[in-house]
Amino acid sequence: MGRFVFNCKKFAIIYWTTLTIVMTIGVFIYVLNDKKLAEMIQEIFPNISSDEVNVNIIDLNTLVLITANIFLLSSIFVSSLGLFGAMKENFSLSLLYLVLIIMDFIPKFIFAIMEKLFLIPILVYLFIIIIMVSFVIDLRRMNNGNNSISSLA
Numbered sequence: 060m061g062r063f064v065f066n067c068k069k070f071a072i073i074y075w076t077t078l079t080i081v082m083t084i085g086v087f088i089y090v091l092n093d094k095k096l097a098e099m100i101q102e103i104f105p106n107i108s109s110d111e112v113n114v115n116i117i118d119l120n121t122l123v124l125i126t127a128n129i130f131l132l133s134s135i136f137v138s139s140l141g142l143f144g145a146m147k148e149n150f151s152l153s154l155l156y157l158v159l160i161i162m163d164f165i166p167k168f169i170f171a172i173m174e175k176l177f178l179i180p181i182l183v184y185l186f187i188i189i190i191m192v193s194f195v196i197d198l199r200r201m202n203n204g205n206n207s208i209s210s211l212a
Contacts, residue, residue, distance in 0.1 A: 068194040069145050072153075075187050076142035080135055087131045090124065137163075141191075150198040157191045164188060 137159050144152030164184055171181045 065194075065197050068190050068197065069148070071190050072141060072145040072187075072194060076138045076145065076156075079138040080142065083131055083134045083138065087128065087135075090127045090131065145194070148198060148201075150195065150202050153191070153195050153198055157188070157195050160184075160188060160191065 137156065140152050140159070141156035143149070144154075144156050164181075167177070167184065168181055171177045
């Protein structure tokens with residue numbers, strides 16, 4: 060029973076991180092192909108005028124593109140840590156991924172509480188964190204023991 064539960068956690072993490080990477084790549088492609096990001100930002104925030112900031116639309120579009128790509132690439136990197144940590148059953152990578160998703164979860168949780176929005180995604184994220192904590196604890200037990208999963212039952 061112990062190995063089955065461990066594998067369920069492992070494949071849940073692999074599925075979650077793979078889904079996150081695929082969705083992030085989709086957003087990445089959308090951002091690369093969208094040429095009107097700066098115009099959309101100026102429509103949302105009309106207070107920002109190119110005269111005040113001394114920036115034209117092309118520069119603002121480039122800045123938005125670079126900033127979005129940095130965030131998207133860092134998201135892919137973090138998800139890859141979790142994916143490889145689960146696939147290889149590596150304690151260090153899995154622990155690092157856990158710490159990073161907890162650090163990512165805290166501001167999202169605070170924002171969800173303040174705005175009373177996004178409660179279902181926050182619950183899903185919390186569920187993934189619980190699975191990840193349990194997976195890391197199981198890996199720790201395996202590393203401290205004789206590398207067998209029988210101690211998890």
